[in-house]
Amino acid sequence: MQPTEAPAIEKEAPQPAVRASRVPRIVNVQLSGPALAIIALGFVAVWAIFNLWEVIVVIAAAFIFMAAALPYVDWLVRRGLNRTAAVLVLLFGILVVLGGLAVLVVPAVVEEGRRVHDQLPDYGRRLDETLADYDIDANLEQRGREFELEDVVSGRLAVDFGQRAFILVLSLLTVIAVTSYLLVDAPRVSEFLYQFVEPGREPKVQAFLSDLRTVVGGYVRGQAITSVVIAAYTAGVMFATGLPNALAFGVLAAFADLLPLIGATLAIAPAVLIALDESVEKAAIVLVALIAYQQFEDRFLTPRVYGSTLNLPPIIVLVAVLVGAKLFGVTGVLLALPATAASRVVLDYYLKNRRWSVNAGAAEGDAFAPDQDQTSEEVSR
Secondary structure, X not given: OOOOOOOOOOOOOOOOOOOOOOOOOEOOOOOOHHHHHHHHHHHHHHHHHHHOHHHHHHXXXXXXXXXXXXXXXXXXXXXXXXXXXXXXXXXXXXXXHHHHHHHHHHHHHHHHHHHHHHHHHHHHHHHHHHHHOOOOOOOHHHHHHHOOHHHHOOOHHHHHHHHHHHHHHHHHHHHHHHHHHHHHOHHHHHHHHHOOOOOOOHHHHHHHHHHHHHHHHHHHHHHHHHHHHHHHHHHHHHHHOOOOOHHHHHHHHHHHOOOOOOHHHHOHHHHHHHHHHHOHHHHHXXXXXXHHHXXXXXXXXXXXXXXXXXXXXXXXXXXXXHHHHHHHHHHHHHHHHHHHHHHHHHHHHHHHHOOOOOOOOOOOOOOOOOXXXXXXXXXXX
């Protein structure tokens, strides 16, 4: 009799260890009423910027010009004029100066334009002779004879140009009107704004507005100084080399210098073109002299005229000018630096007066803290 074998006990295969699943962390974000109001105001501000940018640019330009002209209006008021009369006297003086400059510059530019137009066939002939050495037949002389300005500015292009000119003139008149109003009612505007200032913070706000006027007004007055210097220098160089309309093109260089970064460079072209019509030697002299002035202005004059008024790094200046040009064209280029300098004053004021809460959650009274009757729940397992 064979012994019976004990039945084999089947062993269960080991089950893989089940990793405990993590309970997802739940973050409960709660915003107070003031925080929601700030967010809503942010959306309204973005909407306003995209839809009302033309009005915003006009108002910004008016405030910039007001900051530059306010010291002179106050000076006239201290001399016995009432505020309205002081603004009218200053405005009349500015318009007389600008009108005189326009009378000086426009006929000279038109005259030189006609001269260049008449010389186009000769310029084309010279270029044809040069290109013929490289077996290139461009026939530029014949094209110069056939060129007419009416062929370039005509039809739809002329209509668009007329519309842009009309809008520009209308915008300038609006800026003048708004600036005049701000200058006349500056005390009442200041009194109205101070109604929204918390009691006890008036000295800080007054210091902030003073810094803002100093920066923006200082930029405009500094730009006026550099424009006068480049006008005198350009006119002197053209007089010394015997070129026509020297004073008019000196004034044209002053207006070109209003453009940051590229203004002094653009001011070189008209004077060199006029000199080139006389001789290559005169053109070379004018070119070298104006490039030398450009280096003088960039490295010596501008830092000393503005001093610490702007206090902007070069990269910030470049970015501001590019953004202004992209958004608002020439107007944006002109307003880029004063607007950026004003933004720096606002940022400095914020950084100087902000309050940090250390080793605490939300500061008492923080707009983005939840209401006191609400509790935040956080579940972590």
